[in-house]
Amino acid sequence: MNAILFWSCAVVAVTAALFVISRRSPLASAVALAVNMVALAALFAGLSAPFLFIIQLLVYAGAVVVFIVFVIMLLNLGEEETRGALVSRGKLLASALACCLGLALLLRAVAAGTPREAAGALPADFGGIESIGQEIFTRWLLPFEVTGLILLVGIVGAVVLAKRGE
Amino acid sequence: MKVPSPKLTFWERIYVVEIIRGLGVTMGHLLKNLFRQSEMPTVQFPEEIKPVATRHRSRHRLTVREDGTPKCVACMCCPTACPASCIHIIAQEADAPWKEKKPRVFEIDLLRCVFCGFCVEACPEDAIRMDTGEVTIVGTRREDFIVGLDFLLHGEGNAWREGRPEEKPQPGPGEPLLPPSTPEEESGRGPRQVLRPKLPSAWETVREVKP
Amino acid sequence: MEPWVEWTIMGGRAAVAWVIPLMLIPLLVWMERKASAYIQDRTGPNRAAILGLRFGGIIHALADVVKLIFKEDITPARARPFWYNLAPIVAMTFALLTFAALPFADVLRVGGHEIPLQALRLNPGLLWMLAIGSFGVFGIVFAGWGSNSSYPLLGGIRGSAQMISYELSLGLSVVGILMIFSTIDLNEIVRAQGKLLFGFLPMWGVVVQPVAAVIFMAAALAEANRNPFDLMEADSEIVAFHLEYSSLRFALFMMTEYVHITVASGLTVTLFFGGWQIPWLTTERLTGSAGDLALAVPALLVVLGLLVLLSLVLLAPTRRWHRTLQRLYVDARRHEAKFWTVVLLLQAIGALALGAYLFLNPPGADGLAAITAALQFVSFMVKVTFFGFAFIWVRWTLPRFRYDQLMALGWKGMLPLALANVVVTGFVLLLVGK
Ligand code: SF4
Ligand code: SF4
Numbered sequence: 129m130n131a132i133l134f135w136s137c138a139v140v141a142v143t144a145a146l147f148v149i150s151r152r153s154p155l156a157s158a159v160a161l162a163v164n165m166v167a168l169a170a171l172f173a174g175l176s177a178p179f180l181f182i183i184q185l186l187v188y189a190g191a192v193v194v195f196i197v198f199v200i201m202l203l204n205l206g207e208e209e210t211r212g213a214l215v216s217r218g219k220l221l222a223s224a225l226a227c228c229l230g231l232a233l234l235l236r237a238v239a240a241g242t243p244r245e246a247a248g249a250l251p252a253d254f255g256g257i258e259s260i261g262q263e264i265f266t267r268w269l270l271p272f273e274v275t276g277l278i279l280l281v282g283i284v285g286a287v288v289l290a291k292r293g294e
Numbered sequence: 295m296k297v298p299s300p301k302l303t304f305w306e307r308i309y310v311v312e313i314i315r316g317l318g319v320t321m322g323h324l325l326k327n328l329f330r331q332s333e334m335p336t337v338q339f340p341e342e343i344k345p346v347a348t349r350h351r352s353r354h355r356l357t358v359r360e361d362g363t364p365k366c367v368a369c370m371c372c373p374t375a376c377p378a379s380c381i382h383i384i385a386q387e388a389d390a391p392w393k394e395k396k397p398r399v400f401e402i403d404l405l406r407c408v409f410c411g412f413c414v415e416a417c418p419e420d421a422i423r424m425d426t427g428e429v430t431i432v433g434t435r436r437e438d439f440i441v442g443l444d445f446l447l448h449g450e451g452n453a454w455r456e457g458r459p460e461e462k463p464q465p466g467p468g469e470p471l472l473p474p475s476t477p478e479e480e481s482g483r484g485p486r487q488v489l490r491p492k493l494p495s496a497w498e499t500v501r502e503v504k505p
Numbered sequence: 506m507e508p509w510v511e512w513t514i515m516g517g518r519a520a521v522a523w524v525i526p527l528m529l530i531p532l533l534v535w536m537e538r539k540a541s542a543y544i545q546d547r548t549g550p551n552r553a554a555i556l557g558l559r560f561g562g563i564i565h566a567l568a569d570v571v572k573l574i575f576k577e578d579i580t581p582a583r584a585r586p587f588w589y590n591l592a593p594i595v596a597m598t599f600a601l602l603t604f605a606a607l608p609f610a611d612v613l614r615v616g617g618h619e620i621p622l623q624a625l626r627l628n629p630g631l632l633w634m635l636a637i638g639s640f641g642v643f644g645i646v647f648a649g650w651g652s653n654s655s656y657p658l659l660g661g662i663r664g665s666a667q668m669i670s671y672e673l674s675l676g677l678s679v680v681g682i683l684m685i686f687s688t689i690d691l692n693e694i695v696r697a698q699g700k701l702l703f704g705f706l707p708m709w710g711v712v713v714q715p716v717a718a719v720i721f722m723a724a725a726l727a728e729a730n731r732n733p734f735d736l737m738e739a740d741s742e743i744v745a746f747h748l749e750y751s752s753l754r755f756a757l758f759m760m761t762e763y764v765h766i767t768v769a770s771g772l773t774v775t776l777f778f779g780g781w782q783i784p785w786l787t788t789e790r791l792t793g794s795a796g797d798l799a800l801a802v803p804a805l806l807v808v809l810g811l812l813v814l815l816s817l818v819l820l821a822p823t824r825r826w827h828r829t830l831q832r833l834y835v836d837a838r839r840h841e842a843k844f845w846t847v848v849l850l851l852q853a854i855g856a857l858a859l860g861a862y863l864f865l866n867p868p869g870a871d872g873l874a875a876i877t878a879a880l881q882f883v884s885f886m887v888k889v890t891f892f893g894f895a896f897i898w899v900r901w902t903l904p905r906f907r908y909d910q911l912m913a914l915g916w917k918g919m920l921p922l923a924l925a926n927v928v929v930t931g932f933v934l935l936l937v938g939k
Contacts, residue, residue, distance in 0.1 A: 155650055178629055179628075179632075180631055182632040185633075185637070190639035190640060197643070198666065201646055274545060316903060321898065323543065323546060327543040332829075334546060338833065341833045342833070448549055
């Protein structure tokens with residue numbers, strides 16, 4: 129059961145990711161991204177992390193992609209008119225590297241079984257909201273706060289840039 | 295121009311209290327109408343019919359003399375006055391010595407009529423009136439609304455509700471365009487020939503016939 | 506439990522969560538038309554009838570369905586067919602999925618088994634509602650984009666901007682509730698609301714978090730695109746995102762709006778108005794599991810008694826109505842009041858019979874649990890229907906906001922207020938020492 133879930137979600141996620149980079153219409157790319165996010169969320173669910181599953185849905189598929197789609201609508205982006213050269217040396221190199229990496233990961237996954245099996249037994253409240261809160265606000269407090277600060281800087285920067293344009 | 299917006303008090307500005315008051319108003323209406331349905335101003339039309347005002351103008355009728363013949367003398371005053379050009383009269387010689395003409399065809403296209411009442415004002419004989427009280431005129435085809443002499447004279451009730459008369463075949467190439475004047479028609483009380491379906495092209499042709 | 510029983514129960518749970526919003530659609534449409542009519546001193550729909558039975562105009566919903574099914578389904582030549590066809594499906598699917606996490610009664614304990622009475626028993630159920638709710642934007646965006654026409658596109662942009670803005674206030678207003686009940690499991694939240702405050706007041710969310718309740722309801726209206734925030738489709742003023750749609754596709758959008766109302770009122774009820782709780786009657790007191798007298802049967806008897814009373818009281822107005830009908834109509838409609846008299850009498854007799862049966866054969870533990878669940882389900886549905894009606898009521902009371910007012914209210918009014926509410930709640934909890 130778990131293996132079926134894992135492999136089907138993995139295939140969907142990878143396919144959607146390929147769609148993201150291969151579609152010419154920006155909206156199609158964005159929606160493929162959303163599908164990718166949902167597949168990842170399902171993977172989290174399979175890893176007994178219900179909170180992360182929901183957050184992945186809420187923040188990434190629900191909020192981030194919606195924002196991307198909204199911007200696409202607002203700018204009314206059509207299909208990409210001009211494209212660079214279809215094939216270039218850099219692209220080929222990058223694709224080859226990506227393929228190698230993907231293959232390595234695939235082999236590793238097949239060898240180790242699904243991640244859930246690999247992880248073995250888990251504590252009772254693993255992945256629940258309490259345990260994650262405990263971890264974030266005690267052990268990882270500093271990184272968490274720094275992340276918040278960085279996001280704040282980003283927001284202020286965006287506001288400053290937008291105001292300067294006026 | 296900048297229109298100053300009214301100053302709101304604190305309670306008005308946080309909306310909530312005002313919203314609740316507004317909800318009270320609408321709920322009052324809802325409950326009143328729910329429990330006192332008979333006091334609602336709506337008239338359930340086909341079942342309940344409001345009386346029309348006494349000086350209304352409704353579907354036309356042609357008045358008759360005591361002997362049953364139409365009062366109309368085909369003087370052509372009403373088609374002349376009609377702003378919508380929707381009255382169509384073909385005159386013929388009258389048999390009585392004291393009047394010259396009588397209508398052989400008298401048709402009103404109710405779809406073109408604007409119910410202005412000028413025809414009534416123009417008539418020197420009080421032959422046309424708009425006092426039938428019929429304001430709902432229903433038909434399913436345009437031809438249904440072209441009403442003829444017989445209907446205008448004797449059309450009791452709302453003939454539109456009684457179903458459509460049988461279609462009459464269009465006249466062929468050689469046949470006369472006008473209905474033959476029968477003895478019944480002469481007497482003014484022929485079999486009721488309510489509506490004559492006719493295509494507009496035929497209508498145009500009829501107009502040009504000079505009897 | 507055998508697997509097939511388990512699967513059947515699971516399917517049944519899903520079906521209930523699916524059927525509730527769908528069944529409420531015609532009811533809400535009817536309420537919208539009839540209530541708006543009465544509010545505006547009109548009679549509203551009262552013509553369509555089957556065998557003379559008009560059901561107060563609800564048959565018009567059926568007539569609408571028939572009309573919408575048989576209308577021509579047009580895909581504009583310049584539309585983007587994939588997105589255009591996907592949009593109504595996406596909108597409807599996510600709207601229905603949202604409802605899945607709402608508990609419609611407490612966990613049912615029969616024969617040593619626990620059956621959660623919600624389609625999707627999720628620990629972070631509340632977040633599910635928010636997450637799937639935010640997916641609803643996709644339907645609007647796809648419709649605007651897929652129609653490939655300026656006005657739907659603008660409508661889609663308006664709608665998505667509004668929904669994104671109000672999602673923040675919606676999410677933040679809920680935080681106070683989470684802090685007080687310290688859980689995000691929707692069923693646990695409802696259970697917690699069964700407690701009493703100061704010994705007599707049910708600890709409903711609206712009592713402990715009144716500000717959050719107001720913000721939440723306003724934001725829920727905005728999320729459901731209802732008046733006074735229905736800028737997205739503002740029927741009388743601006744062109745909606747579903748301009749190019751016709752026939753059943755349009756009907757899907759229309760139905761989605763009412764599903765949104767159901768979901769919004771379901772969530773409002775669950776978070777702020779005690780969900781399936783019957784005031785002062787917790788599950789324990791109803792089933793008698795705490796040791797004292799089980800109140801489920803008396804409560805049911807009271808409900809049945811009220812039903813009998815209502816039926817008998819309604820007989821006199823039905824009689825008067827009968828005379829009106831006889832005066833007005835010549836067709837089958839003149840017999841309608843007779844039908845309702847029979848229904849009222851049957852209802853009274855049925856309720857009496859059921860009451861007598863229960864009185865003579867007191868149910869066992871399983872029966873008590875089942876009756877409790879049924880009572881809670883009725884309580885939940887009554888509340889949800891009432892709030893669905895309240896949304897309609899608000900629509901016919903308030904005028905529409907202007908778009909800049911809408912954004913100003915969302916960002917400058919409700920968002921800071923929701924944040925302040927979180928902070929104040931935190932301080933109060935700290936002081937109370939919870
Ligand atoms: S009422 Fe007016 S428009 Fe109608 S037939 Fe008479 S003159 Fe013509
Ligand atoms: S004005 Fe009177 S008399 Fe003259 S044609 Fe018309 S109806 Fe006949």
